[in-house]
Amino acid sequence: MNEGVEWALHSCLNLAWVGEEQAVTAARLAAYHELPSAYLNKQLQALVRAGILTSVCGPKGGFRLARPLDRITVMDVVVAIEGPDDAFRCTEIRGKGPGAAPGKPDAECAIAGAMGRAELAWRRELAAQTLDDVRIQAERQAPTAPDRVRRLLGTG
Amino acid sequence: MNEGVEWALHSCLNLAWVGEEQAVTAARLAAYHELPSAYLNKQLQALVRAGILTSVCGPKGGFRLARPLDRITVMDVVVAIEGPDDAFRCTEIRGKGPGAAPGKPDAECAIAGAMGRAELAWRRELAAQTLDDVRIQAERQAPTAPDRVRRLLGTG
Numbered sequence: 001m002n003e004g005v006e007w008a009l010h011s012c013l014n015l016a017w018v019g020e021e022q023a024v025t026a027a028r029l030a031a032y033h034e035l036p037s038a039y040l041n042k043q044l045q046a047l048v049r050a051g052i053l054t055s056v057c058g059p060k061g062g063f064r065l066a067r068p069l070d071r072i073t074v075m076d077v078v079v080a081i082e083g084p085d086d087a088f089r090c091t092e093i094r095g096k097g098p099g100a101a102p103g104k105p106d107a108e109c110a111i112a113g114a115m116g117r118a119e120l121a122w123r124r125e126l127a128a129q130t131l132d133d134v135r136i137q138a139e140r141q142a143p144t145a146p147d148r149v150r151r152l153l154g155t156g
Numbered sequence: 157m158n159e160g161v162e163w164a165l166h167s168c169l170n171l172a173w174v175g176e177e178q179a180v181t182a183a184r185l186a187a188y189h190e191l192p193s194a195y196l197n198k199q200l201q202a203l204v205r206a207g208i209l210t211s212v213c214g215p216k217g218g219f220r221l222a223r224p225l226d227r228i229t230v231m232d233v234v235v236a237i238e239g240p241d242d243a244f245r246c247t248e249i250r251g252k253g254p255g256a257a258p259g260k261p262d263a264e265c266a267i268a269g270a271m272g273r274a275e276l277a278w279r280r281e282l283a284a285q286t287l288d289d290v291r292i293q294a295e296r297q298a299p300t301a302p303d304r305v306r307r308l309l310g311t312g
């Protein structure tokens with residue numbers, strides 16, 4: 001999985017801690033965790049296209065959350081960065097070569113079905129967790145994190 | 157995900173249909189679905205290392221199942237080909253840069269936890285399905301597949 005998923009999830013939490021009204025540039029979000037700024041910027045643009053972040057122009061510009069964390073699931077962020085495709089891609093090899101059944105197979109391949117059920121369980125779990133659930137857990141584990149973010153990334 | 161997962165799963169079913177006692181070469185297994193033989197051979201060797209297949213030497217040599225399909229889970233095959241690592245890899249960026257908490261973080265990162273729960277759901281689903289479950293479903297969907305495999309790959 002693209003490391004941008006980890007970066008994007010952390011950046012969303014950081015933007016929430018800074019405050020939903022304040023925009024932060026990709027360069028400052030990247031510097032906070034020593035990430036490559038240009039590459040993080042690409043991930044943040046993907047979050048904008050997915051409607052998770054808003055891009056703000058001008059001297060006080062940057063990125064801010066487009067909606068509250070409790071309306072963003074972990075799945076939303078993963079799909080924004082990784083795309084909607086399943087990890088397992090069925091290439092229908094059962095229809096190729098001398099072993100192919102005559103005609104086009106009408107029923108789903110049993111192997112694709114087995115892999116698909118696992119993928120569905122993964123997606124269900126990701127969709128059941130909002131970023132606000134993750135934030136609550138993060139604040140339990142690192143109670144000083146929100147203050148640090150506000151001090152280093154906030155302007156207010 | 158490596159396309160070898162799809163090939164390996166199909167090859168295991170084909171070996172079961174041929175019969176557990178008969179070995180089939182990588183070249184013949186590959187030709188059955190028009191797969192690149194050298195690359196399929198690499199996947200089959202990985203299945204041997206994982207104890208799923210046995211490699212048989214000699215003129216009647218090749219690969220055969222090391223144990224019955226009901227003792228091989230879909231997870232076993234996926235781990236044999238893809239390795240044991242989670243798709244999401246936490247690089248602990250919360251510990252890097254000016255935002256890092258003092259000292260080493262002792263509690264698991266909340267983001268890694270959220271991704272890990274989804275990964276666990278995926279693994280559970282893959283581990284709950286044996287290749288025999290998949291075979292039963294495959295025979296329901298393609299009742300002529302076992303006969304085709306035996307005719308084209310079998311020697312008995």
